[in-house]
Amino acid sequence: MTEELTLSQLRFLTLESQGLTKPYPFGKGKNAVLRALEHLGYLQIDTLSVVERAHHHTLWTRIPDYKAEYLDELVEEHKIFEYWFHAASYLPIKDFRFALPQMVEVKQSKTHYYNADPKVLKYVLDTIRGEGPKRARDFENETKKVGSWWSWKPTKIALERLFLQGDLMITGRNGMQKTYDLTENVLPNTIDTALPTELEFAEYLVKTYLKAYGFTTVKQITHLKTGELIRKNVDIVLKSMLQEGTIKQVNIENMPSVFVNESSLENSLNKTSSDIHILSPFDNSIIHRDRIKQFFNFDYKIECYTPKEKRQYGYFCLPVLFGDTFIGRVDCKAHRKEKEFEIIHLHIENTSIEIELWKESFVERMKSFATFNGCNTIKLTKVSPSKFTNKIRPLF
Missing domain, CATH: 1.10.10.10 (Winged helix-like DNA-binding domain superfamily/Winged helix DNA-binding domain)
Known part of the structure; x- marks a missing residue:
């Protein structure tokens, strides 16, 4: 039924x-x-x-x-x-x-994942077992040893392979730099x-x-x-x-x-929302692009991987959600050294919704987002359609 x-x-x-x-x-x-x-x-x-x-x-x-x-x-x-x-x-x-099936698949694969030398795999595993957690850069000095058969690149590949097949887990990060340890040292015994x-x-x-x-x-x-x-x-x-x-x-x-x-x-029936959100391109809510296009009528594609001359909206455009409608997208950049947040280009795509209904909420959300990005000033460079520029710019 x-x-x-x-x-x-x-x-x-x-x-x-x-x-x-x-x-x-x-x-x-x-x-x-x-x-x-x-x-x-x-x-x-x-x-x-x-x-x-x-x-x-x-x-x-x-x-x-x-x-x-x-x-x-x-x-x-x-x-x-x-x-x-x-x-x-x-x-x-x-x-x-529920990650175990993929770990088993990686472990059994000889071709489709990081194809590490078995000797390097053993070396990396033995080193971490004997010396404790390691980062990829911790193995870098080994390349300088006379007569070494391993190098920086093979040890990094080995770390990724051992991680993907479940022998190692990531125990922390410094930015995007990962630290690895043996799974047996990390995973709680209650799991x-x-x-x-x-x-x-x-x-x-x-x-x-x-x-x-x-x-x-x-x-x-x-x-x-x-x-x-x-x-x-x-x-x-x-x-x-x-x-x-x-x-x-x-x-x-x-x-x-x-x-x-x-x-x-x-x-959840017969409820509405008037919240406004500036979403990450990788936000869970929009990561399934076909789903968003089908149910929200919003055709979204991140363009940072698109050649500059072929970009329609900009390098890193963020979807703008108002209530249950995507009203546009905003191309942004945080200039952290200058503590300035730049709105490179605000694209207003749904003009059937009165801008008066959302402009102030949008500005407040952008101010909060700028603060979250470590910036204390905002620069608005461009708005499309341009006729809306004077409705938005004075609010910043």
């Missing part, structure tokens, strides 16, 4: 599940970071720092008093860990066993390390997406997961949950049906 929802109801449902409809959806402080991560399922790590890095930006969006050191502290306390979701990510330590069955893994994916997004589709659940078996198992899990009544299959206007948590249906 299916139910009907409007597209607006579905949008609110998923934004609420993502923590984007309330000021402090996960509470405050470091505990809120852990709650957010356990709810969202993962947090993508990114190296780009034009503005504050994606993992920090995504948390700040949901936790206004967020501090960057919270993530490091939670790693040190063994409450979260780094591994791979669809990309390099922070994950709740309670979900460690379940039983390899999940393929059906258990499918159930983990289904429940992770349902909790984080409020609704999901088979396409989203199996994103970047190849093979017929995973799709078959996802279908089995969904069918079982439908029979139990914990989820419902829902139809929406001119869209394919989706699967929704029963509890979400009861709590």
